[in-house]
């Protein structure tokens with residue numbers, strides 16, 4: 047069931063069409079990704095969903111509430127982790143949680159929450175003394191302290207080291223498993239692939255695709271590539287005659303065969319029949335990265 051509906055959302059800043067007819071729905075209980083290059087309109091879109099910006103046109107509904115009208119009610123059900131949120135350096139973890147807790151009608155238990163986020167021992171630590179990963183976890187705690195049904199997380203792992211990123215991903219999965227619907231804004235492909243049940247790819251203020259990570263990859267092409275170094279020379283036609291093969295390229299001593307279906311088996315058996323040994327044989331599948339480039343015409347981390 048849809049918990050968020052966005053239909054033909056438009057938000058312009060002067061001449062800049064930041065959101066130019068954005069539509070998608072988020073189902074209850076999923077991690078929904080919003081993926082796109084810098085300046086694509088991701089933050090503008092989620093800020094209209096959060097009620098932090100007023101839209102110029104279109105319809106937005108979060109659990110039946112209109113963020114432009116019902117912002118007070120919305121605050122009680124929607125948690126927000128802002129991009130690069132900072133607290134005063136001397137504010138202690140416990141104080142921040144108590145302050146944010148006071149904004150909500152039925153907040154979460156702060157002790158349990160920080161325990162589950164691995165900050166149990168940091169209650170008395172000032173914000174400025176936390177590591178980057180700990181600050182990030184605190185900002186997630188603050189997004190969840192109101193016991194929200196939906197949490198919007200923007201650039202969740204920017205600036206974190208690889209271990210802290212992986213820990214944060216585990217944490218987000220736990221939050222989803224506890225029943226919170228998550229909207230995740232990201233421009234990291236690995237993050238989208240690992241965490242998102244479905245994602246919307248946004249480019250130049252428009253949604254260019256909504257699908258599962260696997261669905262997006264499959265949508266682009268079922269093409270695979272097989273690379274190897276042959277033990278003896280052979281004519282391209284040997285492989286081009288196979289129905290599975292679309293193209294053969296030579297890269298120095300390496301042969302790159304593009305095609306679909308059971309490509310590897312078809313290539314391997316025709317080579318074996320010709321008594322050619324394929325050394326360094328590798329198969330490459332299309333990745334979400336390739337899908338993104340095909341959909342938007344540019345790499346995601348621009």
Ligand SMILES: Nc1ncnc2c1ncn2[C@@H]1O[C@H](COP(=O)(O)OP(=O)(O)OP(=O)(O)O)[C@@H](O)[C@H]1O
Pocket residue numbers: 059062063064082083084085086087088089090091233
């Ligand atoms: N307050 C503003 N005034 C004018 N232009 C803005 C404003 N906020 C954003 N923009 C412009 O609108 C476009 C979309 O910005 P937005 O922040 O929504 O993109 P984004 O996809 O979230 O990008 P990023 O990944 O860099 O955060 C950009 O060209 C940006 O420069």
